[in-house]
Amino acid sequence: MLLKNKQKMLGDALLAAGIDALPVEGRSPWRDARERFFRNKAAVVSLALLLLIALACIFGPMLLPHSFDDTDWDAMALPPTLNNWHLFGTDELGRDLLVRALMGGRISLMVGLLATIASVAIGIAWGATAGFIGGRVDTLMMRLVDMMYAVPYLLIAILMVTILGRDFYLVVLTITVFSWMDMARVVRGQTLAIKSKEYIEAAHAIGVSTPAIIFRHIVPNLLGIVVIYTTVTVPGVILTESVLSFLGLGVQEPMTSWGVLIEEGTGVMETTPWMLLFPGLLLSVTLYCANYIGDGMRDALDPKDR
Amino acid sequence: MPEALLSVRDLRVNFQISPAGAWPWTPKKDLKAVGGVSFELYPGETLGVVGESGCGKSTLARGILGLIPASSGEIVWLGKTLSGGSARDWHAARRDIQMIFQDPLASLDPRMTIARIIGEPLKVHRPELGNDEVLLRVKAMMKKVGLREEMINRYPHEFSGGQCQRIGIARALILEPKLIICDEPVSALDVSIQAQIINLLKSLQQEMGLALIFIAHDLAVVKHISDRILVMYLGREMELAEKHALYAQPAHPYTRALLSAIPVPDPALERKKEVRLLQGDIPSPINPPSGCVFRTRCPEAQARCAEEVPAWRTLDNGTRCACHFAG
Structure with a gap:
């Protein structure tokens, strides 16, 4: 930052002296935002931590000597120990908790990622369409969103699992169906706001065609809020997966997820508290990180803060 | 007289609004934002449009450009009727009619570099x-409007208000249009910057032979730049006159009131000056007064004003005015 200021001062001095400087590189709103984000320590630490957790979930189970469903007969319900790499301890069946937690993380993060992408895509398409078209179509589409809010999602989830059976993608689908409405509302609001901005009117006055206005002027200005809202959606989705798993509607044994592990852990927390502690810790740290990153993004992309 | 560049004939723009607390089936009311405006604009001329806030100046501008559909009336551009015409005619006309907006920063897309905007x-x-040719022209235009x-x-966010307005002017000028509609281009700027921007517009106008429609809400700014001035009140024309005629012999009581409100930069004269303050507020354009719309605030109103809509007539000195008692 300091160096940049110095460069800028030098450039200004050159200009003042009448020396033609090279074209000044414009600072795009995105670059500004990036710099502001990286100045936010909590957000940067959270990003690093989240990346660490993700990498551990991906590569950890490959590097550790245990498999997530192997039983170590000599080490049942063992507290955390350095011995034989049972760093998080084992459960009552002698399965290594660290590997299970990481495998569960794979599922939880994967569900989080997939359901978020799907719900963000649906939300943008739905909200932007309603916002652009406006009028009756808008009213109809948004009332449908209101109706979706009113549907009790747990009941539907239980019904779906009962009828269709347990499946990873069913979980993703269930979560997606009930988490795209927030994004749709936010995007619609933003589209309405942008639609009435003067620069859109200016584009109309120039004679820019409607599709060009949408893709050149409206969509780029929507992206900021979409990015922010995506980071808020991720923890919500992971949490929903945990809730579903906790209720036994998620993945099936011996496969696991953070929600399943926490559910198992609560049952035995008086005798083997580490079974609740570690998965719970991982989940909360992940959620905190995602929330802090979302906060950081919101502050970084808020143009009023410029 | 040369051929008119633009003729506006009895242009009306109505907005449908639901009254407060209306049910969905309550019939909507017409808000007459522009209620029958006619004028001609000649090449190279500047027409100033003045009036209080909410008198339909900006709606008139947007109506001329077709950004807001006109309810009735005609817009004739170079002999071709645009209103109700094809989209292609509008598209072609937009190459020659450009607009400059009131809020300089808001009229520029924040996610575009100014090279792309212009x-x-x-x-x-x-x-x-080609891209190189576009860049060349953009650079030439930036130089012309005084941008490095x-x-x-x-x-855009890296520029000051005055610079942003220069960018807006550059964008409007790059197609070398014949007419630029300026919608209060300086009212969001500091006084010193206002003078800069107005002088810039004036010199560019002479250089490129532009016609301007210059909208403002005070007569002092308009006096400097206009050839003719149109005074509007509640969406109607009150007076259309040559600049000198308007300032020397204002025909309409509303014009006289506006003129008396211009501050005089001489304390002695300012103290002596009689300001004809208008009583009350602008009436609602949903429910305009009968007869002459100005009668509710007019110091010279008589019984006749409530019954009869004053004709839009030409006085001896060429001024056109809508008042029973003018001339």
Whole structure:
């Protein structure tokens, strides 16, 4: 930052002296935002931590000597120990908790990622369409969103699992169906706001065609809020997966997820508290990180803060 | 008289609004934002449009450009009727009619560099030009409006209000249009910057032979730049006159009231000056007064004003005025 200021001062001095400087590189709103984000320590630490957790979930189970469903007969319900790499301890069946937690993380993060992408895509398409078209179509589409809010999602989830059976993608689908409405509302609001901005009117006055206005002027200005809202959606989705798993509607044994592990852990927390502690810790740290990153993004992309 | 560049004939723009607390089936009411405006504009001329806030100046501008559909009336551009015409005619006309907006920063897309902002009209209307040619023209235009060439890759938020308005002017001028509609281009700027921007517009006008429609809400700004001035009140024309005639012999009581409100930069004269303050507020355009719309606030109103809509007539000195007692 300091160096940049110095460069800028030098450039200004050159200009003042009448020396033609090279074209000044414009600072795009995105670059500004990036710099502001990286100045936010909590957000940067959270990003690093989240990346660490993700990498551990991906590569950890490959590097550790245990498999997530192997039983170590000599080490049942063992507290955390350095011995034989049972760093998080084992459960009552002698399965290594660290590997299970990481495998569960794979599922939880994967569900989080997939359901978020799907719900963000649906939300943008739905909200932007309603916002652009406006009028009756808008009213109809948004009332449908209101109706979706009113549907009790747990009941539907239980019904779906009962009828269709347990499946990873069913979980993703269930979560997606009930988490795209927030994004749709936010995007619609933003589209309405942008639609009435003067620069859109200016584009109309120039004679820019409607599709060009949408893709050149409206969509780029929507992206900021979409990015922010995506980071808020991720923890919500992971949490929903945990809730579903906790209720036994998620993945099936011996496969696991953070929600399943926490559910198992609560049952035995008086005798083997580490079974609740570690998965719970991982989940909360992940959620905190995602929330802090979302906060950081919101502050970084808020143009009023410029 | 040369051929008119633009003729506006009895242009009306109505907005349908639901009254407060209306049910969905309550019939909507017409808000007459522009209620029958006619004038001609000749090449190279500046027409000033003045009036209080909410008198329909900006709606008139948008109606001329077709940004808001006209309810009735005609807009004739170079002999071709645009209102109700095809989209292609509008598209062609937009190459020659450009607009400058009131809020300089808000009228620029925050996610575009100014090179792209100024070059966008070229991309739309002259797709045959290559990127290098567009860049060349953008740079030339930036120089013309007083922007340094090396700012070309910057974004709007990095500029001051005056600079943003220069960018807006550059965007409006790059197609070398014949008419520019300026919608209060200086009312969001500091006084010193206002003078700069007005002088810039004036010199560019002489250089490029532009016609201007210059909208403002005070007569002092308009006096400097206009050839003729149109005074509007509640969406209607009150007076249309040559600048000198308007300032020397204002025909309409509303014009006289506006003129008396201009501050005089001489304390002795200012103290002696009689300000004809208008009583009350502008009536609602949903429910305009009968007869002459100005009668509710007019110091010279008589019984006749409530019954009869004053004709839009030409006085001896060429001024056109809508008042029973003018001339």
